[in-house]
Amino acid sequence: MEVINLRHQIVVFGNYDDITPNMENIKYFIEVFSDKNLIPSQFKEISFNVTGNTVKNSDSARLSLTSTNGMWNIRFNVDRIDFVLTNSNIGKVEMPNTESFLTEVEDILTKVSQKFPKTYKRVGLVSQYLFKDIDTNQSSLKANKTISFFNEKPIVEWFNKTTTRMTIQIPEAEIINISNELRWVKTNIRIEDRNILFDGLLLNIDINTINDNQNYRFNSNNLKMLLKEISQIGETLKNQNVETLNS
Amino acid sequence: MAMIEIIDSVIDLNTNPAYELDNYDIKEFEEIKFDFDELFISVDENSTNFKLDENFVNQKRIDYLEQKITPLFISLVKNEDFEFGKKNESGKLIEEQLKFNSVATQNWFNKLYIRYFATDENILIGLLRVVESLNEQSLHPTGEIMAIAALSHKNDEVKELGIRIFENWCSLNSYEILKSIKVETVWLQDYINQVIKDIEVELCLY
Numbered sequence: 001m002e003v004i005n006l007r008h009q010i011v012v013f014g015n016y017d018d019i020t021p022n023m024e025n026i027k028y029f030i031e032v033f034s035d036k037n038l039i040p041s042q043f044k045e046i047s048f049n050v051t052g053n054t055v056k057n058s059d060s061a062r063l064s065l066t067s068t069n070g071m072w073n074i075r076f077n078v079d080r081i082d083f084v085l086t087n088s089n090i091g092k093v094e095m096p097n098t099e100s101f102l103t104e105v106e107d108i109l110t111k112v113s114q115k116f117p118k119t120y121k122r123v124g125l126v127s128q129y130l131f132k133d134i135d136t137n138q139s140s141l142k143a144n145k146t147i148s149f150f151n152e153k154p155i156v157e158w159f160n161k162t163t164t165r166m167t168i169q170i171p172e173a174e175i176i177n178i179s180n181e182l183r184w185v186k187t188n189i190r191i192e193d194r195n196i197l198f199d200g201l202l203l204n205i206d207i208n209t210i211n212d213n214q215n216y217r218f219n220s221n222n223l224k225m226l227l228k229e230i231s232q233i234g235e236t237l238k239n240q241n242v243e244t245l246n247s
Numbered sequence: 248m249a250m251i252e253i254i255d256s257v258i259d260l261n262t263n264p265a266y267e268l269d270n271y272d273i274k275e276f277e278e279i280k281f282d283f284d285e286l287f288i289s290v291d292e293n294s295t296n297f298k299l300d301e302n303f304v305n306q307k308r309i310d311y312l313e314q315k316i317t318p319l320f321i322s323l324v325k326n327e328d329f330e331f332g333k334k335n336e337s338g339k340l341i342e343e344q345l346k347f348n349s350v351a352t353q354n355w356f357n358k359l360y361i362r363y364f365a366t367d368e369n370i371l372i373g374l375l376r377v378v379e380s381l382n383e384q385s386l387h388p389t390g391e392i393m394a395i396a397a398l399s400h401k402n403d404e405v406k407e408l409g410i411r412i413f414e415n416w417c418s419l420n421s422y423e424i425l426k427s428i429k430v431e432t433v434w435l436q437d438y439i440n441q442v443i444k445d446i447e448v449e450l451c452l453y
Binding site for chain 1: 289
């Protein structure tokens with residue numbers, strides 16, 4: 001079984017209304033990210049809010065930064081920044097591990113904060129891995145307690161998701177959601193410059209602070225501690241999945 | 248067709264981990280096309296990539312209406328004096344909510360109607376008076392269905408209100424609906440026939 005590091009995503013929720021694709025901001029980001037080859041562009045964000053007495057249903061132009069090799073994509077939405085690193089050409093591009101990804105995100109966020117100092121209300125880390133050269137029935141048997149009917153037939157699809165909550169100290173107590181999702185997928189991916197139909201297992205690990213707490217309570221130090229803590233949990237989950245599927 | 252054969256072979260041979268489709272446009276195959284972004288999206292509020300879908304938005308609005316608007320609305324319906332041709336507060340409240348989300352508000356209003364149809368005739372009459380006071384289009388099609396359902400109620404006042412709603416709207420649509428209604432109760436059928444004649448005169452349909 002081969003494990004492919006497919007995608008990392010960090011989301012920091014806050015108020016980024018002011019990070020719009022105007023000339024001043026674009027100029028700033030081109031300068032500070034010249035070493036990373038991040039190209040500014042804009043996208044439309046459609047947002048709507050149905051709580052309270054009013055409904056806000058609007059679209060607005062937002063700023064996005066994309067690397068020339070397509071691996072990095074940073075999207076400045078109104079209430080969240082998405083840092084996404086994708087293994088865009090498996091085997092041809094060097095995919096950093098989670099630790100290096102975190103270091104890069106922290107560096108980018110520091111540069112963003114120099115012009116737009118912020119505090120944050122919620123953080124999420126999503127990591128995706130592909131498991132190649134693995135049998136559908138065997139993997140299903142290892143990850144699920146499948147009833148005998150399916151064990152006697154070729155399984156074409158299976159899905160398994162488990163979520164829990166725990167408290168971590170960063171240094172204040174913070175409740176986090178942790179979900180582990182395994183899904184058999186058939187999808188096209190780019191491997192060594194060729195489009196390959198991948199037929200295998202996708203692992204999606206999502207760790208985030210709970211949505212209920214909307215206080216702007218994280219500064220950059222809390223954020224670093226939080227990302228370190230949740231990435232370690234993510235690594236444990238990944239290792240345990242590999243162990244289970246390899247057993 | 249060659250492309251179909253490839254799909255078939257992929258489906259038949261899914262024990263192999265990967266297939267090369269280098270020379271084909273994979274985007275054309277909706278059956279096997281898969282976007283990783285879709286896996287990033289979740290309707291679970293605990294997920295980082297939680298995203299609202301349309302049903303979720305409507306349900307949120309219905310939850311809001313049930314929790315925040317229902318107590319106020321029912322209180323108004325119970326205590327208000329409905330005067331023909333005059334705007335009432337409960338009607339204004341419904342109109343306001345219809346502007347926010349017509350689908351969810353109609354759904355919520357319909358649920359209230361069903362709830363009180365068998366349990367509280369006074370509130371039911373109040374709800375029908377609200378329908379009567381509203382523009383035909385604003386509650387379409389829920390308003391028509393409520394008025395038709397009222398004709399089957401055991402209470403004569405409820406029945407009468409069902410007809411009065413169509414009489415008040417005085418539209419071609421109301422005319423068509425009334426013309427296709429047949430009821431056993433003589434006085435009610437007489438009333439329907441009279442309203443049909445009135446609409447014919449009003450809209451010059453004879």
